[in-house]
Amino acid sequence: MYEKKGIHAYKKDSLKSDLASADPHRVIQLLMQGALERLALGKGCIARADWEGKAAALTSAVEIINSLRDALDRDVNPELVDNLESLYDYMTAQITEASVKKDTAILDHVMGLILQIKGAWDQISDMDKQKAYEERNQARTGTV
Template sequence: MLKQFNQAYANDALKAAVYGASPVGIVVMLYEGAIKALASAATAIDGGRFEEKARMISKTVDILEGLRVALELDQASDAASNLNDLYLYMKLRLAKASLKNDKEILAEVKGLLETILPAWQQVDRGSAAQQQAAGQNEG
């Protein structure tokens, strides 16, 4: 799983953060990275920097594909199936946004990610609290 996510990032400090994070913490970081990349893509469109726009959209697509591949679809979870469909939808929308330099589509996908992100953050906080409580019980 980490190997797939590393393809989306080249920053050494980020790699260190990823290797120190829980799996859910990695998902949170990926969502945050995708949201930032979409904001950068919109800014690049405004500035006529279309190569940068393409790079930022491509980065987001790579993140979405990494998230999609990491889903455990064989466990027949409705949540995993729905996320798979949503990630595929977002990737299709981003392809169209890239072709048309459409900031509204970028905003749509960014909004979807921003809607889901708090749920992942809550799960991550719950996991961290459980690990902390387990550590205190051992001592």
């Protein structure tokens, strides 16, 4: 038990350290990874009939997905933001349904959707990230 708590504390401190030094792109990657981990944990809890654990894990996954939705920048690409907002809303509805039905197949489906988004996000080059940061800053300051 002590060893498990130690590992959990290490992971938590490691995550805090990673977030403290992360650029916005990395923060989104960490959020997506966190959502995937919570969904996997929720699946395990369903398999073990750990209903309290299931509720905590899936609630956390929904909160992370809501954070991803809140991080969307409408100024950059409004059509893409609309599509992602709809997809994130769909995911949270599916997680709720999976929780009620105790259906891990639905969670697998949501995890597949997140993996697709994360895969595309992970493909963004450093040069493209820098260009996007500059464009966002110009849009916010009104300079061109």
